[in-house]
Amino acid sequence: GENVEQHPSTLSVQEGDSAVIKCTYSDSASNYFPWYKQELGKGPQLIIDIRSNVGEKKDQRIAVTLNKTAKHFSLHITETQPEDSAVYFCAASELIQGAQKLVFGQGTRLTINP
Amino acid sequence: SAVISQKPSRDICQRGTSLTIQCQVDSQVTMMFWYRQQPGQSLTLIATANQGSEATYESGFVIDKFPISRPNLTFSTLTVSNMSPEDSSIYLCSVEGPPQAGNTIYFGEGSWLTVV
Numbered sequence: 001g002e003n004v005e006q007h008p009s010t011l012s013v014q015e016g017d018s019a020v021i022k023c024t025y026s027d028s029a030s031n032y033f034p035w036y037k038q039e040l041g042k043g044p045q046l047i048i049d050i051r052s053n054v055g056e057k058k059d060q061r062i063a064v065t066l067n068k069t070a071k072h073f074s075l076h077i078t079e080t081q082p083e084d085s086a087v088y089f090c091a092a093s094e095l096i097q098g099a100q101k102l103v104f105g106q107g108t109r110l111t112i113n114p
Numbered sequence: 115s116a117v118i119s120q121k122p123s124r125d126i127c128q129r130g131t132s133l134t135i136q137c138q139v140d141s142q143v144t145m146m147f148w149y150r151q152q153p154g155q156s157l158t159l160i161a162t163a164n165q166g167s168e169a170t171y172e173s174g175f176v177i178d179k180f181p182i183s184r185p186n187l188t189f190s191t192l193t194v195s196n197m198s199p200e201d202s203s204i205y206l207c208s209v210e211g212p213p214q215a216g217n218t219i220y221f222g223e224g225s226w227l228t229v230v
Binding site for chain 1 (some may be wrong): 115144145155156157158159162164170172174187188190204206216217218219220221223226
């Protein structure tokens with residue numbers, strides 16, 4: 001089955017700098033790669049996603065890149081702000097029998113230092 | 115996006131008891147999923163709940179421990195049976211959006227269970 005590795009486990013950056021979180025996956029059949037932000041005491045919130053037919057996607061300060069050949073995808077946050085501090089999870093999935101079953105990475109705790 | 119409501123949001127449970135978590139969605143969805151997030155850990159899929167059929171469980175999870183109901187297209191329940199302290203986790207309901215919206219997966223706020 002699918003296995004997703006996420007690095008780093010913790011990341012601390014100065015406010016205004018960029019943050020990059022990287023994930024690798026094992027199953028070449030995976031075709032959907034979402035990123036979630038989880039704040040303390042809350043459920044995961046989808047922040048951006050990408051499908052295997054696209055190499056890059058951007059939404060304001062957030063971008064995701066996908067390299068299907070190398071089986072890795074990355075989250076890029078530019079001009080970081082204190083409210084970006086949270087735990088970020090990547091995930092990979094394949095549509096199986098109509099169900100999008102997500103396999104998650106281990107999470108990255110991002111801290112933005114003012 | 116879908117609005118997902120879970121009840122209870124938090125609970126402290128006695129060892130050996132069972133608790134049922136409810137998940138209500140503001141729109142009809144085909145697929146609903148239940149995930150577990152143990153303290154400080156990532157999310158793991160427990161089962162997929164399709165309306166009108168038996169839930170499909172992932173490896174390591176069984177129906178006797180985590181019975182699931184899916185009576186209609188907007189509602190599902192997960193029961194955590196005969197709880198032990200190891201069941202202390204966040205239990206998350208998620209839904210899959212329509213194909214025209216890309217089958218995006220959305221999560222509720224979770225039910226935070228502590229077993230004592």
